[in-house]
Amino acid sequence: MLGTMCASFRNGLFSPGCPACGEPCNEEQLCRACRSSFASPSTEGSVPLGIRETHVLWAYSGTPRRLIVQAKEEPRSPCAPYLAQALFKEIQTMGFEPGPVFAPPASWRRTWKGWHLAEHLAESMRRRLGWSRGGMRLRRLGFSKPQVTRTGQERRQALQGRFRVRKGKKSIPARVWLLDDVLTTGATLSECARAFHSIGVDRVGAWILCRSERFRKPLDGYTKHP
Ligand SMILES: [Zn+2]
Structure with a gap:
């Protein structure tokens, strides 16, 4: 210390x-x-249902975990710019299909803090890649209890139908990317994907910095939407 x-x-x-x-x-x-101190993500973890490609950079341990924890707590730390740069390099290297980039809207706790790492990264990627939001907005309806204490099924039930996409004046894109820092059950990303599918988006993919090893079991009770 x-x-x-x-x-x-x-x-x-x-x-x-x-x-x-x-x-x-x-x-x-x-x-x-x-x-x-970087480890590759496990290939056995759960994949967010309804999402076509899930691209995870690292396991949630060691240096990546430290960078994320610090970046979430301290907006001015050098961790957030480092993560943004690493993610951008990865996206460039992989050559993904262009499409609007969105972070899952913040929970009440993060909104209260006024700093949301995933949204910061999404904004940074939109700016660097030049892939705009196409006039769309991803919104969270109401606020639920903290997710951490829940099981996968409880998370999914609590989040069902919580996300909506407000269309813009432009036409609906065929492809959308979701961006989050840590993947656990994938319940949030799945519900965000459902919201995009429901307005006619065909392909929803996800970029994630780290996969948490806490939840390994794939979730059931959910079918491909729309
Ligand atoms: Zn160091």
């Missing part, structure tokens, strides 16, 4: 340091220790 504080102090004076741990290093690169 003290070491981190000292490092932050030094970095505040001399250089930005490693975005994940604050230790001195070159420019905005991760230090060697943090670079070595």
Whole structure:
């Protein structure tokens, strides 16, 4: 703790340091220790139903987890820009089909905080890629209790029908991308996909920074929409 504080102090004076741990290093690169702490996501976890392609960058552990936790808590930390840059590079490398990019609308707790990492990343990708929202808005109707304490089925039930897409004046695109930081059950993304399918979007894909290993079992009781 003290070491981190000292490092932050030094970095505040001399250089930005490693975005994940604050230790001195070159420019905005991760230090060697943090670079070595990235794991690939498990291929066994649940896939959000109704979503055609789910692209996950890392497992939710080590450095990615630290970057996400810090980025959610502290908007001005160097973690959010680092994550945005990593995601952008990945999207460019993979060469995905263009389409509007949306983050699931924030829960009441995040709205209250006034800082929503996923929306920040979505806005950053829209700007960098030039893929606009096409005049559409993804909205959350009302607010539910925190998700963390619920099981997968409870999450799904609580979220059913909670999301709506407001159409713009432009025509409905065939492809839409959803963007989130951590994938657990996929219930939120699934319900967002349902909202897009219901207005006539054909292909909904998802970009996710990390897959959490907490929920491995695929969810049932849900069929492909519309
Ligand atoms: Zn580091």
